Amino acid sequence: MKDIQIRPAGEHDFDAMWSIFCAHVASGETYPFTTATSREAGHAYWLGPDVASFVATSGGARLLGMYRLVPNQLGRGHHVANASFMVSPSAQGAGIGRLLGEHCLDEARRQGYLAMQFNYVVSTNTAAIRLWKKLGFSIVGTLPKAFRHKRLGFVDAYVMYQMLQDPDHWPTVDA
Template sequence: MTDIRVRPATDADFNAMWTIFQSHVAEGETYVHDGTTSREEALDYWFAPGVATWVAVKGGERILGMYRLQPNQLGRGAHVANASYMVSPNAQGVGIGHLLGEHSIGEARRQGFLAMQFNFVVSTNSRALHLWKRLGFSIVGTLPKAYRHRRLGYVDAYVMYKLLEDPARWALPEED
C-alpha cells in the first residue's frame, strides 16, 4: 500500500470515477442511486459546490476508490460531517476502504468538523459495517426496510455516528 496515496479529485478523474460509480449502482446492494442515474447527475453528486472529493490512486494515477465529504446539514447542523465512499471492484478487500475512511476522518477534523454521520449504511453491507465499527463509528439508529436491495428486497439501513472531538472541548459559535 506504499505506492497508494489519497489526493483531491479533479475533473480529469471523473471517467474512472464514473466507471466505479456505475459498477456499484449496477450491483444494487450498497448505494441508493439506481441505473437511471445519468453521468451528469453522478458528476454533480461527486463535484457539487461544498463537496470535497478525494481519490485513492496507485502508481501512475490508477483510481482505486473515492470519497466525498460535506456538512451533514446546513446551519446549526453543519459541525457534523457526512461522507460517501466507493472502492473499485478490482481493488476491494485490500484496505482501500480503510485508507479512505481514515483519510476522511482526518480531513473532517482538518476542516473543523466535530463529528461524522453516515445517514444510510445498508444493513447487509457487512464490509462497510465492519470497517466503520473498526474506525470508531456506532450504529445510532435503524431505518426499518429503508433500502430496496436488488437481490434481497427491502432491508434495513443504519445511521452511524462518530465524535471527532471531545464535546467538552467544543467551543460554541457566537449566536446568529
C-alpha cells in the same frame, strides 16, 4: 500499499470515478442510486460545488476508490460531516476502504468538523459496517426496511455516528 496516494479529485478523474460509481449502482446492494442516474447527476454528487472529493490511486494513475466529504446538514447542523465512499470492485479487499476512511476522518477534523454521520449504511453491507465500527463509528439508529436491495428485497439501513472531538472542548455555541 505504499504506492497508494490519496489526493483531491479533479475533473480529469471523473471518467474513472463514473466507472466505479456505475459498477456500484448496477449491483443494487449499497447505494440508493438507480441505473437511471445521469452522468451529470453523478458529476454533481462527486465534484459539485461545496463537495470535497478525494481519490486513491496506485502509482499515481489507476483510480482505486474515492470519497466525498460534505456537511451533513446546513446551518446549525453544519459542524457534523457526512461522507460517501466507493472502492473499485477490482480493488476491494485490499484495504483501500480503510485508507480512505482514515484519510476522511483526518480531513474532516482538519476542516473543523466536530462529528461525522453516515445517514444510510445498508445493513447487508457487512464489510463497510465492520470497517466503520473499527474506525470508531457506532450504529445510532435503524431505518427498518429502508433500502430496496436488488437481490434481497427490503432490508434495514443504519445511521452511524462518531464524535471527532471531545464535546467538552467544542466551541461555544451562539444563540
